[in-house]
Amino acid sequence: MLLQHGWTVQELWWQVPDDFSQVTVYNRIAWVERQVAQAIDAEAGACRLLIGKSLGSLACTIAADRNIAAAWLTPCPEHRPSGPCSPGAQAPTPLIGGSGDKLWDSRIAESLHHDVLEVPSADHSLELADDAAGSVDVLRHVVSRMDRFIGSLSR
Template identity: 75%
Template sequence: MPRPSQFVVPTRFDGAPDRVAVVVPGIGYSPARPLLHFARAVLLQHGWTVQELWWQVPDGFSQLPVDDRVAWVERQVTRAVDAEEGACGLLVGKSLGSLACGVAADRNIAAAWLTPILTNDHVARALRRAQAPTLVIGGSADKLWDPRIAESLRHDVLEVPSADHALELADDAAGSVDVLRQVVSRLDRFIGSLGGRARS
């Protein structure tokens, strides 16, 4: 008797083999959610290979010390970057994924951070020392966004007025779509500016 077919979520989308972008989710914001879904679409439009990370954080994760949470995220992202054997040229991360800012800084990998946790000292320090092209996008109504730190960064920064941690506007679905369009356009411009950049 044939086995029933199973739906499998693809995690890799092929483009140029020497230009791989790793997409890193948030704690509850998977690569299927709008910001990361359209980030993937933009990357594919520019010819990149996209490797998505799908993870399930450990039980009690939010109660762990900050250093332990950072270490866990860095392990997941480092494993994905190392698997690309030098082809990883870009990290695109949402929220919790920004705890891997240090990986991008240490390895000179370009990055686009969507709603990074700027209230976390590790993230702020890593963003300040990053030398590779970096895009930082957050909303002014996000409690994990620090406008003073954002303003101090020498990177490409977009702060969306009144947007929350999902880069959406409260009680304004149509306005939230407009914000998504703005974010996707900024990502498109940033990714286009990278050209054929692979990790050096």
């Protein structure tokens, strides 16, 4: 989708340490922030957008501090003392999650005054249990929302 809108894309693939589940929340956040900051810095000022899912949403403070637009899919609010996104983010920041995701907290998401898409009954994978066709419809809806968001940004 980003390529269709003419964006250059740098993908970040996590090499999560084996003991990551034993690491404190603050150290997990620091680890993600280091990974994302290195990727942004490598772009030498060309980074205009961050998109992250789940663990990637822990980079929300970096996006807010650098005034970079961001989209967070299934953000992890319980891993972030301030919620799934920095409340001080000025750049556009949609939050997308499912009401069936035990990590999603719609009250926190709504309190941040960002564009929120809560998919009824969707889990952390943004899928509907035992409903393949419904899950495809969810994906179509999420992709459409992301397409509009990306189209609204200037490269």
